[in-house]
Amino acid sequence: MNSLTDRLVSLMIGSAAALVAAVLGWVLLDILYRGIGDLSWEFLAQPPEDAGRSGGIAPIIVSTMLILMVALIAAVPLSLSAAAALAQQRHRRFGWAWIASRCLDVLAAVPSVVFGLFGNAFFCVALGMGYSILAGGLTLACMILPILIHTTEHGLRAVPADYHYAAASLGLSRTTTFFRITLPAALPAIAAGLVLGIGRALAETAALIFTAGYVTRQPESLMGSGRSMSVHIFDMAMNVPAGDGRANATAALLVAMLLIINAAAMSLASKASAKLSGQTAEDMNSRQYV
Amino acid sequence: MLARALYPPKNHLIHHPTTPVGIETPVGIESIGASCRLILNASFWVRLCAGVIAVTLMPGCHTRSDGAAEITSSGLSGRLTVTGSSTLAPLVVEIAKRFEQLNPGVRIDVQTGGTGKGIADVRSGVADIGMASRPLKGNETDLNAYKIAADGVSLIVHESNPVQELTQRQVVGIYTGKIDNWLQCGGRDQSIQVVHKAEGRATLEVFLKHFQIDNPDVKADVIVGDNQHGIKTVAGAVGALGYVSIGTAEVEAATGTPIRLLPVGGIAATTAKVASGEFPMSRPLNLVTIDLANPLVRTFVEFCQSEEVHDQVVAQYFVPIKK
Numbered sequence: 001m002n003s004l005t006d007r008l009v010s011l012m013i014g015s016a017a018a019l020v021a022a023v024l025g026w027v028l029l030d031i032l033y034r035g036i037g038d039l040s041w042e043f044l045a046q047p048p049e050d051a052g053r054s055g056g057i058a059p060i061i062v063s064t065m066l067i068l069m070v071a072l073i074a075a076v077p078l079s080l081s082a083a084a085a086l087a088q089q090r091h092r093r094f095g096w097a098w099i100a101s102r103c104l105d106v107l108a109a110v111p112s113v114v115f116g117l118f119g120n121a122f123f124c125v126a127l128g129m130g131y132s133i134l135a136g137g138l139t140l141a142c143m144i145l146p147i148l149i150h151t152t153e154h155g156l157r158a159v160p161a162d163y164h165y166a167a168a169s170l171g172l173s174r175t176t177t178f179f180r181i182t183l184p185a186a187l188p189a190i191a192a193g194l195v196l197g198i199g200r201a202l203a204e205t206a207a208l209i210f211t212a213g214y215v216t217r218q219p220e221s222l223m224g225s226g227r228s229m230s231v232h233i234f235d236m237a238m239n240v241p242a243g244d245g246r247a248n249a250t251a252a253l254l255v256a257m258l259l260i261i262n263a264a265a266m267s268l269a270s271k272a273s274a275k276l277s278g279q280t281a282e283d284m285n286s287r288q289y290v
Numbered sequence: 291m292l293a294r295a296l297y298p299p300k301n302h303l304i305h306h307p308t309t310p311v312g313i314e315t316p317v318g319i320e321s322i323g324a325s326c327r328l329i330l331n332a333s334f335w336v337r338l339c340a341g342v343i344a345v346t347l348m349p350g351c352h353t354r355s356d357g358a359a360e361i362t363s364s365g366l367s368g369r370l371t372v373t374g375s376s377t378l379a380p381l382v383v384e385i386a387k388r389f390e391q392l393n394p395g396v397r398i399d400v401q402t403g404g405t406g407k408g409i410a411d412v413r414s415g416v417a418d419i420g421m422a423s424r425p426l427k428g429n430e431t432d433l434n435a436y437k438i439a440a441d442g443v444s445l446i447v448h449e450s451n452p453v454q455e456l457t458q459r460q461v462v463g464i465y466t467g468k469i470d471n472w473l474q475c476g477g478r479d480q481s482i483q484v485v486h487k488a489e490g491r492a493t494l495e496v497f498l499k500h501f502q503i504d505n506p507d508v509k510a511d512v513i514v515g516d517n518q519h520g521i522k523t524v525a526g527a528v529g530a531l532g533y534v535s536i537g538t539a540e541v542e543a544a545t546g547t548p549i550r551l552l553p554v555g556g557i558a559a560t561t562a563k564v565a566s567g568e569f570p571m572s573r574p575l576n577l578v579t580i581d582l583a584n585p586l587v588r589t590f591v592e593f594c595q596s597e598e599v600h601d602q603v604v605a606q607y608f609v610p611i612k613k
Contacts, residue, residue: 050605051380125416131371131401214401216383225399238518239376239402241541241607 028255035252038245044253048216051240052232057250059218063133063226064202066219067212070137071201075144076194082145083152084178101153108146113206115143120210131225136212143207144197151196155189156182184272191269195262202258205230229254367395368586374408374421376516377441377493377535378575381606382421385599389590396586409433412578418587420578424495435576438594439608442536442572443496444559446521448528449548453477456531456552461501464531467509472529485523485532486510493517493573497533500554500571518542525549536569537561537607565609575608 042056049055082100089097119139129135159182167177183190205228213225214235227235229250236247372382379402386398401417408420409430426435445461447453453475456464463469464482472480486508487494498505512530514520517538524530525547536559539551551559554571563569582588593599600610 051384131399210403213399214379214383215399217397225401235376235380235402238516240380241518241538242545243518 031248031252031255034245035248035250038249039252043249047218048232051243052216052236052246053240053243057229057232057246057253059216060227060229060232060250061253063212063219064228064230066133066222066226067137067140067208067228068198068201070134070222071140071144072194072198074138074141075148075197078141079145079148079152080183080190083149083156086149086153087156104146104149107142108150111206112143112204115139116207116210118142119207124211129223131211131213131215132223133212133219133226134222136208136226136228137222139207139211140201140204143204144201147197147200148193151193152186152190155186155193158189159185187272188269191265191272195265198261198265199258202254202261203230204228205234209234365395366393366586366589369397369399370419370586370590371399371401371411371417372419372421372577373401373403373411373417374578375405375423375575376402377423378421381439381575381603381608382577382594384602384606385594386590388599388602389593393589396590398590409578412580418579418584419591422576422578423493424573425576426578433578433580434582435574435578436591436595437574437576437611438599439575439603439610440564440572441575441608442559442561442564442569443493443500443533444536444539444571445531445533445552445554446524446539446549447531447552448524449550450528451477451550454552455556458501458555462503465501465503465509466507480529483511483527483530484509485512485514485520485527485530487520487533488513488515493533493535496571496573521547521549535607536564536572537609541607561607561609 044056044061045058046056047059048057086097086101089095116139119135119142123129123135123138124131127135163181163185164177167181172180208228209231212228212231214227214231215225216227216232217224219226233247233250233254236243236250372386379400383400386400390396390398405420405422405424408417408422411417412420412433420433422435423441426433445456451472453472456475460469460475464475465484465486467484469475470482472478472482487497489505494505497503512523514523514532517534520532520534521539521542524532525542536551539549539559540561543549543551553559554569557563557569559569564572577591577594579587579591582591595611597610603610
């Protein structure tokens with residue numbers, strides 16, 4: 001009886017896991033199958049022609065990368081500082097840190113199109129940036145802040161208190177402890193957060209169509225308008241008759257870029273964490289030896 | 291300028307710290323690697339930030355789009371912002387590209403967001419030219435419209451639907467919820483899925499005006515955004531009825547999407563019939579401006595209306611206007 005229930009349950013959870021994996025596999029295969037026909041070197045190297053139905057997406061890739069760069073340069077230092085401040089307040093319940101992290105929860109739940117309208121009103125119109133890569137990148141930075149801060153804060157909190165006590169006993173200042181001990185130990189978690197943030201930023205369409213804009217020309221500066229790959233996919237699939245092939249090819253490229261970025265960030269993080277944990281193990285051994 | 295910002299001289303105003311901490315590296319963290327050290331090195335961040343600020347500010351002096359144009363010896367130069375109808379945007383992008391090739395000093399930025407946004411942006415001065423895929427309304431007499439092409443709106447059904455034509459009363463009945471089965475229109479016993487456009491879409495206004503339906507009376511099953519969305523919805527539902535731009539629907543039907551265009555008032559829904567002016571449910575595609583005082587705006591609008599761009603109009607499945 002018991003073993004029958006056990007088997008049933010394990011069958012159920014096993015098939016649920018298989019289903020989740022199958023969905024990912026299906027999406028990837030479908031995009032690759034539909035997009036691979038239009039993928040070529042010309043597609044990567046040429047500007048779009050005939051409303052995007054022929055030619056390539058070279059300027060769009062450049063714009064996407066510039067928008068992402070602006071977003072990360074604006075968001076990473078800010079989120080690191082904010083997370084450090086929040087993580088310091090680890091024992092207090094109701095204070096500014098509590099209010100700040102509840103605010104971040106709300107910010108994380110704001111739909112991206114709202115960020116788009118905000119970015120258009122604030123960066124494009126109020127600050128006079130116009131439709132520009134800078135405005136788009138800063139809007140994305142606002143959007144990925146909650147993810148970056150949350151993951152970084154959790155990473156910083158997970159650093160064992162022993163490290164801090166050891167550092168204090170050696171007479172290190174709090175700043176030195178943070179930069180030389182806490183931050184390196186939290187690097188894998190920060191990298192994971194960065195991967196999530198980059199994923200959300202690369203996928204974003206609604207926030208960018210009103211801020212970075214629709215222009216397919218090679219961007220001349222950060223103040224120029226530039227179309228991101230996600231906006232291009234949306235436009236090809238929705239506004240351009242017979243644009244489906246190019247939309248799928250762009251989607252395949254975007255997915256490939258995401259997978260590469262994910263793999264790179266994860267391997268960097270695991271290398272850093274392997275080094276760190278290796279050292280901790282050594283420490284433990286020597287301590288036992290003593 | 292960039293190089294100076296990245297590598298400031300020793301006596302530069304920017305505080306340029308040497309190795310940030312004076313305390314020896316604690317035991318156990320030594321071998322994290324050079325990359326981590328670079329990231330943790332404060333002077334690296336100072337240089338990076340200085341570089342980014344320099345890159346950001348450098349081009350800022352000349353890029354704000356206010357449509358300022360000047361005649362130089364080489365012809366026109368300046369920057370225009372065009373926003374509005376997502377139907378018209380792909381066409382204007384192509385025309386703008388050709389215009390930029392003919393006038394190398396000109397940059398035209400085409401943005402999208404719908405006819406309503408185009409009109410609002412022209413009024414607020416955010417854009418120099420708006421794109422509107424409908425005629426101007428009575429409360430928009432402060433603006434001028436310049437027709438650059440035409441587009442028809444057609445009813446579409448799934449390819450397998452045996453119904454060949456719907457009367458005015460049947461269409462009104464279906465869209466106001468009085469008819470909900472194809473049996474009532476001479477078709478199979480199949481419920482009707484009414485596909486309707488979202489508020490603010492120009493095709494919606496053309497459709498409602500032609501059939502004289504008030505939008506609040508419409509009982510829709512599906513609300514779609516743009517033409518491709520509408521076509522995909524109808525192609526995916528055997529009992530669906532929708533309405534989309536003829537140019538788009540004609541291409542999709544020809545490339546194998548399972549939809550069929552229904553005639554309106556006995557006239558076949560083809561781009562040829564729209565061009566000849568016979569097809570009743572059609573709309574103009576307009577550029578909208580406050581005035582043509584700016585020579586760059588005037589030249590671009592005239593270029594969009596000229597025969598030089600007719601091949602591009604046809605390539606985007608619209609119907610060119612013969613003067």
